[in-house]
């Protein structure tokens with residue numbers, strides 16, 4: 001696991017450099033979710049692939065930017081799913097973006113996720129690693145990731161990050177989000193999953209939601225690369241992650257690029273979601 005974390009750290013430093021200096025023009029390609037890939041998406045994907053290919057314990061990788069999983073080493077134990085540069089369309093407006101990693105033991109199944117990591121490329125570069133029941137924050141300082149602290153969520157937070165297009169939300173979902181705002185929650189939504197969830201984690205709690213809606217019944221966010229890794233991080237930090245009704249890590253993934261509705265938050269907010277969705 002140490003070697004995997006070190007490969008992620010090296011990738012993060014190289015991706016940060018690419019963000020700082022490289023052309024961010026659109027490529028001619030689309031990824032498996034039909035999004036036009038940026039040169040930076042492709043470059044970040046290749047950087048991570050190359051760094052992980054040096055780690056013998058990595059059996060297979062799956063990337064949001066690759067149609068199919070890629071075998072790296074027959075004798076490896078770990079299956080790593082990653083979103084190389086989540087929210088990359090925010091780079092041109094200079095908002096924060098991130099990389100997300102899920103480390104699975106033997107197969108790409110939610111219940112086999114054993115560690116998660118994400119990197120935030122913002123005014124500073126931070127890395128969060130969840131493993132063995134602990135969620136640890138690191139800060140990039142002069143080329144090294146230095147440990148800062150453990151992350152813990154409060155029972156209840158103050159931040160609301162409601163994803164998706166309101167026009168397509170179910171009426172009960174809209175009523176629930178409105179009721180959070182009328183009880184004092186404040187809107188914090190940049191459109192980048194990594195910084196939006198990072199803010200909730202570091203400010204002690206709140207709710208990030210990306211529901212199923214009439215335009216996207218299964219939501220937008222991908223199970224293996226985005227939802228499961230953050231679900232593990234929220235649970236280890238003392239929060240919860242559900243799809244409205246069930247724990248997201250118990251969901252069955254049929255295809256590598258499957259999406260799911262998702263709610264991440266501290267315990268209070270998730271109990272409200274479970275109550276509302278349980279009745280609808």
Ligand code: F6P
Pocket residue numbers: 086087088162163164165191192193194220221
């Ligand atoms: O998966 C891509 C992504 O950019 C996430 O980082 C983000 O949470 C989400 O899409 C935003 O989607 P929307 O603009 O539909 O709220």
